[in-house]
Amino acid sequence: MSASRIAKVALIGVAVAAMAACAPRRPVDGVVDGGGSSVNVPPYPSPNGGGVEGSGLGATLPGSANDFVVNVGDRIYFDLDSYQISPEAYPRLDAQAAWLQRYPQVTVRIEGNADERGTREYNLALGARRAESIRNYLIQRGVSAGRIDTISFGKERPIAQGSNEEAWARNRNGHTAIVSGAQ
Template structure:
């Protein structure tokens, strides 16, 4: 906790800075006087509005976007009623592990999900198993278990709305989420 606190503060200030930058709309009172002073009806220099400053988004190191960029995806999918990792899932997790190795300050939460075709209790348990399977794989690749937490949402938070095989396939998943970084 003592270590996490400063990190959190840093992350928080970054976030605030980011927010301030994008909010380049002037406060209302700054442009209100302009029309009132226009005696001739022509807009004088003070009333002109400069074009907005350009903003280009940048992937921050240690962010969720950086993870996705490096690993190809933050999500792995599972077959029906299974928590086994297929080749594709292993590849994705392997890349995630590599990235986590390069970003040792990052902590992640792994969310496990199930499709809607199970009882509520069983789905919660199954989601937990999926998250745990991903965590175990990452741990085997050298990611410290103290950097990972897991949580199951069962079928409560589908990625896709729909009651068909395609939607269920996308909803049977484990998602690696960056919870703290730089």
């Protein structure tokens, strides 16, 4: 076998290994919350409405970042080792798309996050896939791709402290942050 053929085979092997490392993993049996009970993540708003009650964020100016957070919601949650958007998140993402269409001057950054389990590299890749899933959903709903940027924070920016299923569930999220253009 020639050196160039060996190099080609090695390059293919590296590419396959890299793709396998980024593929979603199946949850390991027994890695749910010890008692088998369901985990509570923050509720999504009902389709008919209203904002997040008791947010303490004060009065909202239409088209402001505060308006987006309070009346639409800026975060969706993902299952363990998944970047698939759940049907429970559709109403929130549909509301985000409608709000962004109402305020075309606004640009956003989708931040993909993961829980603390797994390697830094795995969680950065998973966060990137989560952010891209949200971006693609918003684009399919009519938001211009040029208005949406993505970034992955992996496990570096948890919103819930703790090493338990409830904290992990809250930290597996995609956050839509207003970057510019809001009033």
